[in-house]
Amino acid sequence: MPAIDLSHMDTSVRPADDFFRFANGKWVERTEIPAEEPVWGGFSEIRDRNLEVLRGAAEEAAEGGAAAGSVEQKVGDLWTTGMDEAAIEAAGLGAIAPELGLVAGLTDRAGLPEVLARLHRARLFPGFVTVVRQDPGDSTRNIVWLQQGGLGMPDRDYYLKEDERSREIRARYVAHLARMAELAGDGADDARYAAATVLTLETRLAHASMTRVDQRDPYKTYNKVSLAQLAERAPGFAWSAYLAAWGARVEEVNARQPAFFAELARAFADVPLEQLRTYLRWHVLRALASALPRAFDLESFDFNSRVLQGVPQQKPRWKRVLESMDQRIGEELGQLYVRRASSPEAKRRVLELVDDLRGALRERILALEWMGEATKRQALRKLDAFAVKMAYPDKWRDHSALALDRHSYARNVLRANEWATDRDIAKLGTPVDRTEWLMSPQTVNAYYDPLMNEIVFPAGILQPPFFSPDADDAVNYGAIGMVIGHEMSHGFDDAGSRYDADGNLKEWWTKEDRAAYEARQDLVVRQYESYEPLPGQRINGKLTLGENIGDIGGIKIAWAAFQRMLERRGPQAPIDGYTPEQRFFLGLAQSWRNKIRDEALRVRLNIDPHSPAIQRVIGPLSNMREFHEAFGGGPDAGMWRPADARPTIW
Template sequence: MNFKPLITAKLIILIMLSAFISSCSNAPQKPALDPANMDMTINPGDDFYRFVNNGWLENNPLPDDYSRYGAFEQLNEENEQKLYDLLMAIRSDKSAAHGSNRQKIRDFYNSAMDTASIEEQGITPLQPILDRIEAIDSKEKLQTVIAELHQTGIRPLFGMGASQDRKNTDWMIASVGQGGLGMSDRDYYLKDDARSKEIREGYKNFIAHMFSLAGYEDTEAKKAVEAIMQIETSLAEVSMDRLTLRNPYATYHIMTLDELSDKSPNFNWASYFNSRNVSIEDLNVAQPEFFKAVSDLMNSVELEKWKTYLKWNVLNSSASFLSSDFDKANFAFYGTVMTGSEVQRERWKRVLGVLNGSLSEAVGQEYVALYFPPEAKERMIDLVEHLRTAFHQRIGNLDWMSAETKEEAYGKLAAMNVKIGYPDKWIDYSDLEIKDQPYILNVLAARAFNIKRNLDEIGQQVDRDKWFMSPQTVNAYYSATMNEIVFPAAILQPPFFYLHADDAMNYGAIGMVIGHEMTHGFDDQGRQFAKDGNLRDWWTEEDSRRFDELSQVLVNQYNNYVMLDSLTINGKLSLGENIADLGGLSIAYQALQNKLEEDGRPEEIDGFTPEQRFFLSYAQVWRNHMREQRLRQQLNEGPHSPGEARVNGIVYNMEEFYKAFNLDDSGERFIAPDDRANIW
């Protein structure tokens, strides 16, 4: 009886929102290239990054609620406003049936924004979990509770999930890997430099404060700090460093369940997997020595310390979803100490980030229906194929690669799958219950749902339609085991993608991003995977030697790129991204030349040639401010170079850049031809 009015109400909301979006789309569009953002007093041969971006940097100071702010963040803010408008429409939709995606989105968001209830609840919603930990009276029960926590996305000690078998990528297997650290890198526990000590002390204070908020006396909180630092430092000592983690062979060790049990006998792995409803035959043990150490720690660490460590994992992973005292303490360490952020972002923006992670495709399905024009996908397909053709040409012109390896490279490039915009199949959220309950409980429910979906893939054939980013994410990625490049709808907006701008602007921005992701299939990591995604060496020994030799030029350049005082970029840790930047820009330039040859050469725009606009477009994508703490963190953890270095570290290696701006060897950043990096 009520079915027709419900449909009508929903349609009215959609029509009103569509009208609002249409009115926004008719507003004056920002120019693809704004000369006000540039600084013509700077010689492009001295500092191309500031030549292109100095005006923008001066007119757009770093906001207090950001540790980094640039083109990505600006686009993300615009995208957040679109999502906010969408959320407000969904909240007003009284027709959303119970169990529908809209009801779940609405109730999740409402629970997060009900700060009065969250303040009143405090830590109470977590009490059953904390009581469960307190009741542990044996190492056997300890391990059972670890499995239970893992089911809700709380990850003490290690992580476990489904992943492709790297040497048989048609199938999903279980994989276990190192984890259990509260700080973002093992080195913060182990190094004695001033910054590491500062972060370590900040972390200890954070732990003590959190336990104080949870009702612990000062002496108890101090004991908690000691127990947690003992366990986490022990884990850090046996964790692989970030550079080793870049080697896909170093983290691939197929074992049977019995072999893992022999390696790590003091942890009951059969019981663990049974608790997680997973049937195991073979699995990948990413770091065998780490799990040997976990076994040893099970014996050597007292039960009470383990209980404290588990409680810490619960508090730490939940803090930002609890009352403001916990939330502020969490920000004070992870925001201020680690990255230098001065104030938190508005609550609705933070909640939106959590919602996007928890109900990613439920939100994404609504997003693309309103904000992603079909013409954008059509133009992207054309761009991708022009980039693929250009990459094929450049492979053919390589003088360092053998004919045998070139044929394999052609095959991998041709087989590379492309996904644009959004998935063909959406996630079914029917089994996820989101309701009017404390925010943290909705978060844990969503985590458990997404984890179960992942674990259900173990032993199954790979779903090649699956996406690993939501459509509303401003980013892109390459998957080596899938051999695919993926461009979510949200990145297909200025300054990355211009539906109606000239080709030069698009090829310099999103074209370079396409080339960048393609090149990841051939960087120092991606090149180790064949066209079917399997981990296999398809290079001749001589080709590998030459590739490493050419890559070392980039390593050396970035090792000597000073970013802060005497701090330089880690050329080895950032090598994959730097190869992809240089390769992506070179391929995109080739593709633009092919396009100009096809369509004819246009007139200059704003006094700039197509080649100049290409490089200008590239450079403006990477403009950003960064706080010193965030910069130090990025230099320490990688793998991306800071924005300035992604411009200046790349363009001065390209002869096409010098020609475009008629530059000679007098520029401060001039690199002699024999010293330039040139791989793809």
């Protein structure tokens, strides 16, 4: 695989007019999104390769002979039950009889806290979501987080917006709810009534839900309250009884969206029990559809993928089973993945890049004109404290308490879910485990965690087109370099900058510097709101602000690190007619090659804090003097932005 694939490029376009097309135009022309996918691109190609590796690992593990309790036994058993469609059909809804029985047995409102707690323990989440995370006010402690939820559509807006497309999706959703109720045994009239019941209650919750933009605000979503305060502010539901039944002996929780919990508790007190049962049953079926007979699975695909995202065809079962396994036993699957696919060479070299980028960011912070000395000192303290996790965990998590067998896929899924809840509960009152990973090693992604103040790069993304040991440095610094710089920038984006070096939500900025930063953020918001990826639908500049800051900063940091590397190793000759500077930008843009269905793009514009791939390339590069210089762009170029409209942050 060449580092830069010349056959992807459309050189009939002037690079400074539309660099995404220049780098990827021919690829875009000849690539068809596979019928089973909402989107296709560099990320998807790696994900597909990883799935093939995982399939091999799972099949081998399933052949038998693995020691009881071993990773191979658990992977093999979950895989085998997941692939056994005949057994799933034969079991029917009997496989989840305990959960359905729990809901049907709710005949006294006083029993609601316990029923809800037991469903939540199995990670079936009607109403809201309960997890254990660090306390943003004291990152050395773990506390219970209560998060708004309980909706079957992707966001509150889907219930509340009145445009034609939103109304159409709502109508399709009601039909979907009714069909699921029929599959669960309701007659046509009951099913229609069930659908209306669910839509009414979810719409009520949607009204009380915090917007996605507000949810990005670390202060708005930090509401640590004692259980007595919670009972006072969200009366109508026995929170203490709920938490005790869930398994947490705690005195306080972080109830992240206070208005939501107040309304939810009111609803739990005044909605007729028979309607609450209908709502709970829907969320049990919805969450487990992929482990139920084909009719449920297909119905779920039909609404969530076909209607919402325009995907014509369901993925083959083996991919869906592996994706479900990845969510539940991702790290156990990951042990098998790492043995087959991880490269110590990639790990070592990308760690070098991280060092280079950290040094470059340090210099950039020192040179910032808009930030005062006091804030700079704190920023550097935070940067120096960044922990780095690369490829896969040094220490694998303990899976001895997870019992899986070859009897029932749904039961295995539920056991794995409860195991995750037990792991959460065990974190309460114990020191924060800094070795824990939030992504599995095979994940094609990376993250910054503000509470841990760490950047994490799973082995999954350390592959072409993001990193290749055979590529020239320019291409690697542009591709994986941007990813690394992006994650580092998250430590200092509009939300990440609210946390200090120790991961505590604590202001370490002077007032003047914070104000100067916010003025720069406004420029970023305005820039991205000028992009209209779909006719009539612009990017939400506030929703995507943190990611855009990450992209803009990330590319600059990667560029600065690349310059340091060139100084160290001396000038490099052009390859295929492109200078190292040009190849840096080509490597970056080709790693983001991407095609997406309009419907899928619309969903992402509504809910995804990331800008679409095209703007992730165009936006930051338009702001860069070095890009315009490398490709001879001037004021007449399509991507030109006047100097005073270019946000410079990091």
